[in-house]
Amino acid sequence: MKLTLKIWRQKNCKDKGAFATYVVDNVDPEMSMLECLDVLNESLIERGELPVAFEHDCREGICGSCGFMINGVAHGPERATTVCQLTMRHFKDGDELVLEPWRALAFPLIKDLVVDRSAFDHIIEAGGYISVSTGNAQDGNTLLIGKETADQAMDAAACIGCGACVAACPNASAALFTGAKIAHLGTLPQGKPERDRRALSMVAQMNAEAFGNCTNIGECTGACPKEIPLEVIARMNRDYLLASCKKREDVPTTITPGFELSAKR
Amino acid sequence: MSAATSAAEVSSQQNRIVTFWQSTNGKKVVMAVTGAMMFLFVIGHLLGNLQVFEGPEKINAYGHFLHSIGEVLWIVRGTLILAIVLHITATVQLGMRSWKARPIGYSRKEAINSSYASRTMYWSGPIVLAFIIFHLLQFTAGYIHPEASFVEGDVYHNLVSGFQVWWVSAWYIFAIILLGFHLRHGIWSMFQSVGLAHPRHTKTLKGAALLIATLIVLGYISIPISILLGLVK
């Protein structure tokens, strides 16, 4: 297979960056998108050029490291698939693929296709802990949890923090990610004691970061490799609304984000 | 309880309200509640207007009735104006935020999982606003009545005379269709925003939103269309 790759090349966050076009003519249809980039990088190194930087770790769709736009779609054309799991047989011989990094003020570019997703880490950090007793493991089934509840929590817990939702959202909002994290802990009995504080703190941090505002458009769910449902956003809104109505002594504090919205566009 | 603690409690409550409004989620709740108020008005207004099909006496009597309840009418109007102001304030602030959140756009971006209506809320909203202003000046105040005559209190005459001008009707129909688009996404979105969504109900809710928006559009545009066709004269 022969493919033309139009890839965003940018040395660092100060550099202006531009697309560079590469022709890769020994693409095996069973390769993954990342393996295709590996092949390209080998040839770039042989030619003495700088390889294309991209993030990856597990290469089996579970770590959330990888991700970029392929022809205007986050993680490419296959639904529920990360770029590391996307095989090249989904493309046709002679296709041109445009590879672009996630674009959001909250995700500053580091190099080529790599962006800094610390903003997500801040939101996770704001979520804090759940209270479980240490010591011996509890007997199985001591806490009975309904199937539907377990399913909902499990669906939300599938989020791997890749950032595709922010990248795909026309508003660059992090509502799906934050919603998934709030829903997966809040639906289970183990997460109930800190439910209010968690919703207030994680939402406060999400809003402190340079993300846009959710308008319930739904592009995030479409791009999400784990198909996190849009209803987790409603869950976040409900938990936040209810927690806001209650009286509390402590005010959630936020971590100062790397990039602030007040910065000139 | 001493005076000092109650003062502190008041201020903590104020703080909570301020924090709530400052969060994007809080503003969305305000948008949803104000949107729901406007939505209810849109339905009530439609039911009132459809009386035009029952002849001049009926709708003129309805107009007189609305004016006769004086204070109540002004309370409703005041509430709606407040709702519009809050809805738009939140819209503008949230829109600015989102616009700033992606300073460098994509060279290529495909929509794969969203309705046209949801992506154009920032177009349908302001156009509907422009329409509401024109509409109030035309039929409520009688301040502008292009190519038509306005008789204070004769609702039936004003409607027929106003809508016989084809481009006034065309603009009305266009704006109502955009309102339909706004509501097709809005009716579902407001449930999301206040947190009343569940995977089991999403399909029904979205279907209902589309159906209600379509009925509202058909109901409203039936009036200028009937007048243009001479069915109501």
Ligand code: HEM
């Ligand atoms: C009859 C008038 C109107 C009705 C019934 C209405 C109703 C609604 C509803 C129900 C929503 C969904 C709220 C949510 O998701 O929580 C909404 C959203 C929105 N409205 Fe309106 N609206 C009206 C007028 C306007 C006007 C005049 C503007 C603009 C100037 C506007 C701009 C918007 C925008 C941009 C959104 C999407 C923002 C978001 O979801 O965050 N609307 N509207």
Ligand code: SF4
């Ligand atoms: S919600 Fe989906 S798209 Fe967003 S970070 Fe989690 S896994 Fe990625």
Ligand code: FES
């Ligand atoms: S490399 Fe781990 S999810 Fe793709």
